[in-house]
Each structure stands twice: as C-alpha cells, then as structure tokens.
Amino acid sequence: MYCLERIKVNLVTHDVFSKTTTLYFEMGKNHLYEEIFSRNIEYLRKEVASQNAEFFFKIFFANDFPLKENRYRTLLLDSSVANNKAELLxxxxxxxxxxxxxxxxxxxxxxxxxxxDLTGLLFNGVLSKEKLRYRKYGKKKGMFNQESFSMREELERYLNDFNHIAKEKKVEPIFLYVNFLIDFSSMQVFDMQYNEVLGNLIFYILMLENHFKAANYLSFYQKLYLYKTDYQDIFNQIDIQSKQGLADVMPLMSFFINIFNSIYVDLQETSRDYQYDQDIPINKTDYIENTIYKLGDVFSKEDIREKHPSVSNSTINRTLKRLSDENVIRAAGVGRKAKWVKLQKNNTKHKFDGQIKMDLGEK
Structure with missing residues (x-):
C-alpha cells in the first residue's frame, strides 16, 4: 500500500502543523527577498547551482563514485573534461x-x-541502458502461471492519482510531496539502486515549484548535508515501515520543515548583510575585516563568503593579505580547505559594528 492511498485520512500532528505555519509565514516574504537580491540574482543562482551539485553528490553519490575534493570546483568550468564516471555524473x-x-x-x-528525461540527463554515460529501464515484476495467475508487468504502468497510474489530489488542493502540498518521495523510493521504479536519490531530486524541484524561493539564494543541499545522518536514519526507518504498509511519514515531514525553516532564518541574516554591503558607503575591505573580527579564532574564506555572497573573491583575498601583513591573522594550509588563524584576541570594538534594520514583516 502506498502512502498516497491513505493521505486524506492521515492527520498532520500539531507540532508539524505549527512548524508548517511558520514556514508559510516566511515564504510570504519571498517578494521582499526578490527585491533585495535582484542586483546579483544571476551570480547567486549560479552559486546555489554549484553548491547544490557539490553537496547533493556528497550526500548521495560520494560512497559509490569517489571524487577528489579539488575536482568539485574544477569540473564546473566549461572547458573541463570528465575523466571517469564519477566526474561525468x-x-x-x-x-x-x-x-x-x-x-x-x-x-x-x-x-x-x-x-x-530527468533520469536520462542525470545518469547519461554513467549507468547502462539496462539499469535505466523500468523494473518488471510478476503476478501469479495460478499455481504455475505468472504474468509479467512493467513499473511504467504502475507509475503512470500513481502519477494520475497524485496529480488528481494536487488539483483538488485539499492536501497540504509539502505533505503531498513527502508522501511522493517515500512512495517513489519504495516502488523501485527503475532497475537501478538510485530510485530514492531520483525521488529526492524530484521532491526538491516540486518544492521550488511550490514557492520555496529561499532555495534560489541559499543551498538546500548544503544545509541537508549537515544533517545527512539524521535524514538517512529517518528515511531508512520509514522505508522499512513502507514495505510493511505502515509508514509514518510525520518524522520525515517534520525533518524537512525544520530544514526549510532553518534556511529562511539563515536567509534573514544573509539579506541583512547583503543590503548592508550594498547600501553602506564604506570601504568593502573594512567591512570584510569587521566580519573577520566577529568570526571564531579559526575560520575559512567560505565563512566570509557565506556572510558576503556579493563581494568579489579579489576583495576577500586583498583583505586577508592585508591582515596577514599586519600580523592579525596567518594562513594554515593552502587551497579551498585552507584555514586562517587569528593571532590577536577578538576585539569587541569593531570598525563598523551593527547592521541596518530591515522591515521583513515581523511584528
């Protein structure tokens, strides 16, 4: 039995309902974020695309397709060439x-x-055509007779039911999408081991279509990567229940709502820093320096980048070099994983302490 068959009788728990209400309140501010980030939207979208690709790969493929850390950035170049199936994937x-x-x-x-089409694009040149075929299964018609069926027809019937429920608009969309993710994984539609991975990607696309616009500015899969063990534990437990026809989808629903709400909290802070970057007429390197003072005693360029997505790499590098020359910080390591260590204790008096206040609709 699929979760979709019982979706109208499954009651959303009070805590999940409360979290969902909070999420929709935050999603109601989408138009404000569109205005704030409009000047750099192309850059931000490219950054999100690259971050999603990297962390999606690390969550779902890294064990089966090992990839060197330095290749994550290099392979984004149009001129780069994949040397193996991991890089091609x-x-x-x-x-x-x-x-x-x-x-x-x-x-x-x-x-x-x-x-x-999505399956073909994802696994093109990586998996054989046989692996990308719809799985066949048999049903007994007698003691010695078994008829063969394709999951293509089963999936088509399921999608018709799904789209019918979606058009009725009587089921909360996120709840509907979580049920789809569980069902799609348990169906094992294709003759490959990555049906859950494909289902997760479809789930993400459906969420974007349902106005989860924060994911255009901050990486959803970078956040999910921080909790990948929790996600896998919850999903594996539900997958076992699903095979027994008793799947409880609420733990996964609650997990995703927490992730979505956390991203919107991060987006509030990012938007404030971003507007501060754009509107305050100060030297950008001074503002980067102020952020460095607020970071921990050991930090990376990525920590700065998260606070200032619109500031160029050259500005960040110039600030780091100046502070290094002044013996305020020193480099520990080289490359993307390099860290910076403060040589002076954090000073509570910063050059440009504080941020402008923004009206994001909170009361």
Missing part, C-alpha cells in the same frame, strides 16, 4: 541544477516524460 548533476536555477526553463510537470 557530477557534471551531469551540475547541468541539471543549472537548468533548475539559472536557465529560464518551463515549469516542471510531474509525468512520465519529465521523469524519463
């Missing part, structure tokens, strides 16, 4: 997230054609 993944976030594509439609 990563480039395929980046192309998909670029289509989702950067390119002006038509809205995603949940039907067989879209799922087939």
């Amino acid at each position: 990563y480039k395929n993944l980046y192309s998909i997230f670029s289509m989702i976030h950067v390119e002006q594509t038509d809205p995603f439609q949940l039907h067989l054609g879209e799922i087939n």
Whole structure:
C-alpha cells in the first residue's frame, strides 16, 4: 500500500502543523527577498547551482563514485573534461541544477516524460541502458502461471492519482510531496539502486515549484548535508515501515520543515548583510575585516563568503593579505580547505559594528 492511498485520512500532528505555519509565514516574504537580491540574482543562482551539485553528490553519490575534493570546483568550468564516471555524473548533476536555477526553463510537470528525461540527463554515460529501464515484476495467475508487468504502468497510474489530489488542493502540498518521495523510493521504479536519490531530486524541484524561493539564494543541499545522518536514519526507518504498509511519514515531514525553516532564518541574516554591503558607503575591505573580527579564532574564506555572497573573491583575498601583513591573522594550509588563524584576541570594538534594520514583516 502506498502512502498516497491513505493521505486524506492521515492527520498532520500539531507540532508539524505549527512548524508548517511558520514556514508559510516566511515564504510570504519571498517578494521582499526578490527585491533585495535582484542586483546579483544571476551570480547567486549560479552559486546555489554549484553548491547544490557539490553537496547533493556528497550526500548521495560520494560512497559509490569517489571524487577528489579539488575536482568539485574544477569540473564546473566549461572547458573541463570528465575523466571517469564519477566526474561525468557530477557534471551531469551540475547541468541539471543549472537548468533548475539559472536557465529560464518551463515549469516542471510531474509525468512520465519529465521523469524519463530527468533520469536520462542525470545518469547519461554513467549507468547502462539496462539499469535505466523500468523494473518488471510478476503476478501469479495460478499455481504455475505468472504474468509479467512493467513499473511504467504502475507509475503512470500513481502519477494520475497524485496529480488528481494536487488539483483538488485539499492536501497540504509539502505533505503531498513527502508522501511522493517515500512512495517513489519504495516502488523501485527503475532497475537501478538510485530510485530514492531520483525521488529526492524530484521532491526538491516540486518544492521550488511550490514557492520555496529561499532555495534560489541559499543551498538546500548544503544545509541537508549537515544533517545527512539524521535524514538517512529517518528515511531508512520509514522505508522499512513502507514495505510493511505502515509508514509514518510525520518524522520525515517534520525533518524537512525544520530544514526549510532553518534556511529562511539563515536567509534573514544573509539579506541583512547583503543590503548592508550594498547600501553602506564604506570601504568593502573594512567591512570584510569587521566580519573577520566577529568570526571564531579559526575560520575559512567560505565563512566570509557565506556572510558576503556579493563581494568579489579579489576583495576577500586583498583583505586577508592585508591582515596577514599586519600580523592579525596567518594562513594554515593552502587551497579551498585552507584555514586562517587569528593571532590577536577578538576585539569587541569593531570598525563598523551593527547592521541596518530591515522591515521583513515581523511584528
């Protein structure tokens, strides 16, 4: 039995309902964030696409397709060439997230054609055609007779039911999408081991279509990566229950709502820093220096980048070099994983302490 068959009788728990209400309140501010980030939206979308590709790969593929850390950035270049299946899979993944976030594509439609196209794009050159075929299963018609069926027909029936429920608008959309993710994984639609991975990607696209616009500015999969063990534990437990026809979807629903709300909290802080960057007429290196003072005693360029997504790498590098020359900080390591260590204790008196106040609709 699929979760979708019982979706109208499953009651959303009070705590999940409360968290969902908070999420929709935050989603109601989407138009404000669109105005704030409008000047750098293309850059931000490209950054999100690359971050999603990297952390999606690390969550779902890194064990089966090992990839060197330095290749995550190199393979984003148009001139780069994949040397093995792991690198090809990563480039395929980046192309998909670029289509989702950067390119002006038509809205995603949940039907067989879209799922087939997405599967083909993701695993092109990585998995054999046999692995990408719909799984066949048999049903007994007698003691010695068994008829063979394809999951293609089963999935088509399921999608018809799903889209019918979606059009009725009587079920909360996120709850509907979580049920889809669980069902799609348990169906094992294709003859491959990555049905859950594909289902998760579809779930993410559906959330974007349902106005989860924070994911255009901050990486959803970078946040999920921080809690990947929790996610996998919850999902594995539900998958076992699903095979027994007793799946409780609420733990996964609650988990995702927490992730979404956390991203919106991060977005509030990022938007304040971003507008401060854009509107305050001060030297950018001084503002970067002020942020460094507020970071821990050991930090990375990525820590600065998260606070100032619109500031160029050259500005950050120039600030780090100046502070290094002044013996305020020193480098520990080289490359993307390099850390910086403060040689002086944090000073509570910063050059430009404080941030402008923004009206994001809070009361």
